[in-house]
Amino acid sequence: MKDMRRCKAKKMVAILMVATLTMASLAGCSSNKKEITSNQTQETTSTDTKAGETADTSTEVRAVMSNEEIVKLAASEGKVGNWGLGNEYEIQALLTKYGQPITYLSQAFDMDGFDDDSITLASAMTYNELGLVKNSYDGAYNYSDTVGTIDMNDEGVAMLEDNIFCTRAFAEQNPNTVKAFIYASMKGWKYACENPEEAAEIVYKYGSSVSAEHQLYMASEVKKLVETDINGNTVTELGKMDEAAMSQTLELAKKYIALDDKAAADKLSKLTLDDVRDTSYWEGATASTDGKFGTPEKASVTIQLKWLPQAQFMGYYVALEKGYYDEVGLEVNVVSGGGDISETTAVSNGTVDFGVTWLANLIAANSGGMDLLEISQVYQRSGLVLVYKLDTFMK
Structure with missing residues (x-):
């Protein structure tokens, strides 16, 4: 089923070249950290219990790395993606901001690389690829709210389109x-x-x-x-x-x-x-x-x-x-x-x-x-x- 979805996505996104080509940062938070809410991802741990005892179950809400930590980790692994063709300048400026080399993976005009984890930090236009990643209609990847974003405007490296x-x-x-x-x-x-x-x-x-x-x-x-x-x-x-x-x-x-x-x-x-x-x-x-x-x-x-x-x-x-x-x-x-x-x-x-x-x-x-x-x-x-x-x- 997933292969079929990817096939549809390739056909659809091939004509959505980015030459057309959900904010993730928390406004006003100096550490720029995010928390995983109950409808996203959370780690639950339970203690072993003896017969007749009530189970003690606790839920641990796990934090996501800051934008800086995410960029640095993805860059160190060589997994920051972009299409090039003039879309790369903001990405290079962001990498420079966090002290990373300005190199990036060449990203195809679909989101399959993001889907299969060969690109862990993928470029997306809010009005195009991001919708394909998050939504569930035909040709989309249906990740819903299990994804986060780093916004070029919030990072101070935005360029007008x-x-x-x-x-x-x-x-x-x-x-x-x-x-x-x-x-x-x-x-x-x-x-x-x-x-x-x-x-x-x-x-x-x-x-x-x-x-x-x-x-x-x-x-x-x-x-x-x-x-x-x-x-x-x-x-x-x-x-x-x-x-x-x-x-x-x-x-x-x-x-x-x-x-x-x-x-x-x-x-x-x-x-x-x-x-x-x-x-x-x-x-x-x-x-x-x-x-x-x-x-x-x-x-x-x-x-x-x-x-x-x-x-x-x-x-x-x-x-x-x-x-x-x-x-x-x-x-x-x-x-x-x-x-x-x-x-x-x-x-x-x-x-x-x-x-x-x-x-x-x-x-x-x-x-x-x-x-x-x-x-x-x-x-x-x-x-x-x-x-x-x-x-x-x-x-």
Whole structure:
């Protein structure tokens, strides 16, 4: 039965490549320790009794190692996993934080390595792989609450993920179009976050790459990334580019992005936020109450996603379905990603007008000679966690 489950999981997760790619730390606890509760794992011991005596049974609640202890143990055993492809920087920063080498196991695009214990500390996106690990629907692994996570936001090594970007030249030449696109997209994201069940259904209608159950799970988790910042605060202005979070991402990118080209590496070391983002378009878009920005310079535009249709991108599908793009005078084509499609290259060479990427990807692209510009930061916190089995790291 378990082999059948794994087979289903491989088929399902193969199309959930993390280029889309339950917090475990106890807030406010300096030791960062967790306890195993009665519905997770506990060690029970009983004393031997003589005939006629009442048995004396005691229950010992066992603690799980601290995050630092977990990272150090998994790293010493070479069992920290990640996919690479730009997802590794936060993991490397975490390993550095705890004095470990920044090497990691190459993790497949499923969670079989976690399931068979070849990877004891596995990378997972909260809205994707973590759901497959914990849930019981078809294709999932059904670990429920027997797993814990190490959250990159809580550890202070979070890097910002999905944003909206275009080329600097396109933005300068088409300011009305850019502001109208941001306005309608953020309207779509707002509706999607307020109505995640409906948003999941809309994405499913547009050719979902996953099951309806997993799509709904994804929508509920993506909502958290859009509406909560890296410090756990509620975000009231969707799509805003937070200076502190962007600066943290840039500094970590400079430290961990490895570029072979000397000129590119030198450019990376000197990049500033002004080289990768412009807040004026988002500010202009969100200042409007009616979505009137003048005639769009380019009325028919295309946005390139990072991966196949899924709730990771639900705001754009909702904006399309609800007619929000039509309302601002835009005809928008949403193009799925996947395979060897590079969203940064597609935008840079003019194949598409807008794209969705991670800030680190945009930083690397600009270091290599592109001139891309972030115009809205959709995800306000990292969705990356390291997941582990509680009973593996018991004290």
